[in-house]
Amino acid sequence: MAIRLWVLGVVAVIVQLAAVSQITLLGVTADLTPLVVMSVGLLAGSIPGACMGFGMGLFVDMALVQDLGVNSLIGVGVGYGAGRLRELRDPAHTLIPIAVGAAATAVWTIGFSLMQFLLGVDAPVSFLLAREIVATVIVNAVLALPVYALVRRVVLPYLPEDPRRRRRRAYTTGGLSPISRA
Amino acid sequence: MYDHNVRRRRAVLGGLVALSLVFLTAYFGESANGPLRSVQRGFLEVFAPIQEGASRALKPFSDLTGWVGDTVNAKGERDKLVKERDQLRAQATKADFLTRQNRELQSLLNLDSGAGLKPSKPVTARVIARSPTVWYATITVDKGSSSGVKVDQPVVGPGGLAGTVSEVAGGASKITLITDSTSGVSAKVALTGVTGLVKTAVGEPDNLVMDFVSKTDKVKPGQRVVTAGSRSSRLESLFPAGIPIGVVRKVDPGELDVSQRVHIRPYADVRKLDFVQILTKPNTAPELTAQAP
Numbered sequence: 001m002a003i004r005l006w007v008l009g010v011v012a013v014i015v016q017l018a019a020v021s022q023i024t025l026l027g028v029t030a031d032l033t034p035l036v037v038m039s040v041g042l043l044a045g046s047i048p049g050a051c052m053g054f055g056m057g058l059f060v061d062m063a064l065v066q067d068l069g070v071n072s073l074i075g076v077g078v079g080y081g082a083g084r085l086r087e088l089r090d091p092a093h094t095l096i097p098i099a100v101g102a103a104a105t106a107v108w109t110i111g112f113s114l115m116q117f118l119l120g121v122d123a124p125v126s127f128l129l130a131r132e133i134v135a136t137v138i139v140n141a142v143l144a145l146p147v148y149a150l151v152r153r154v155v156l157p158y159l160p161e162d163p164r165r166r167r168r169r170a171y172t173t174g175g176l177s178p179i180s181r182a
Numbered sequence: 183m184y185d186h187n188v189r190r191r192r193a194v195l196g197g198l199v200a201l202s203l204v205f206l207t208a209y210f211g212e213s214a215n216g217p218l219r220s221v222q223r224g225f226l227e228v229f230a231p232i233q234e235g236a237s238r239a240l241k242p243f244s245d246l247t248g249w250v251g252d253t254v255n256a257k258g259e260r261d262k263l264v265k266e267r268d269q270l271r272a273q274a275t276k277a278d279f280l281t282r283q284n285r286e287l288q289s290l291l292n293l294d295s296g297a298g299l300k301p302s303k304p305v306t307a308r309v310i311a312r313s314p315t316v317w318y319a320t321i322t323v324d325k326g327s328s329s330g331v332k333v334d335q336p337v338v339g340p341g342g343l344a345g346t347v348s349e350v351a352g353g354a355s356k357i358t359l360i361t362d363s364t365s366g367v368s369a370k371v372a373l374t375g376v377t378g379l380v381k382t383a384v385g386e387p388d389n390l391v392m393d394f395v396s397k398t399d400k401v402k403p404g405q406r407v408v409t410a411g412s413r414s415s416r417l418e419s420l421f422p423a424g425i426p427i428g429v430v431r432k433v434d435p436g437e438l439d440v441s442q443r444v445h446i447r448p449y450a451d452v453r454k455l456d457f458v459q460i461l462t463k464p465n466t467a468p469e470l471t472a473q474a475p
Contacts, residue, residue: 050194051194058205062221076195
């Protein structure tokens, strides 16, 4: 699975930098990185999520020749958080990726702005910045579901245990089935 | 087992965060030629061709999406511009209207002082309706008997004579314009005193005709025509003398060869009247001095 995740991360960053970042929606560009990290966290758990966040963040910092460590630090937080959500709540609702994707994007963009601010980079703390963050969150929320589905398709065969499969299995093999209880 | 998992999870999290902070600190601490920056530059060297290839490969996709986005943006832009255009058009229309109104009122004012209409107690009235036919024969104004308006009082527009009052109500009056086929105004050429009867060339509001002008009278294009007026107790003219009517455009031989037809271009453009003045005391004024606009 590690190789799959590595390839997924590389491809996602390349697609992000080569194509997605050139497309403007609502005056901003979509950011696939938090969505992919969030999806991996939701599907695979906190450790793969954190690793994916770190790796993709580092990759982005490398590719864009940015301050090394900023995106990876935020990515670790986002991936770990999404993974913990899966481990603690086991969310199964279809629309969960939208909410988590929006939250992940918000954490990523706000966290990046805060980091830049703390590092002394001239970050324009203005209405324009706030508007861009909100617009990015909205655009990413729209994209969250298809990105999650894509990542799920890539990662699912290698996951040791999937919440939905587990639930389905429980109903069909006795155990937790209400019919068997009766 | 649970403790092991928790410890492992926390260790991984702590390790990754620590690694990130190390990168961050080291990156900020090193010089421009430091090892991390060198690695970054090397990575860029390797990654750049891949990125270029990916960019080329994905260009049709990004172009397509960009085209969709541009189309949506263009549509929004178009709607915005259409709205803006409508607003400007409304403003321009209003400005045109006000300009014309201003010009007409200015003309009326000039006519008052220039042609000496003040003794005739002019009442300024706004045109509230006009004949929808092509003949431009009548208009309705917003002043009536309550303002002292009576039937047959002369009406002047910007520039010159416009018609006479033909119907009066309390707050409105109907004006029969000089271009109506029933209108007839005794007129004279201001310079030579040659008299005649000015009537309309039906359906041609820009063309009045002065009939009954003797062939021996010298009338030339460009000469000004004014109302003749009449103080005769037997047949008093409706119009005070000296109100400008128009300017001679051309002179034709008459049908009976004993008279000539003088074509006059009226000063008052009866198709574009917005304001007129009704002379409520037309015969109290001394003979007016014709001053063409």
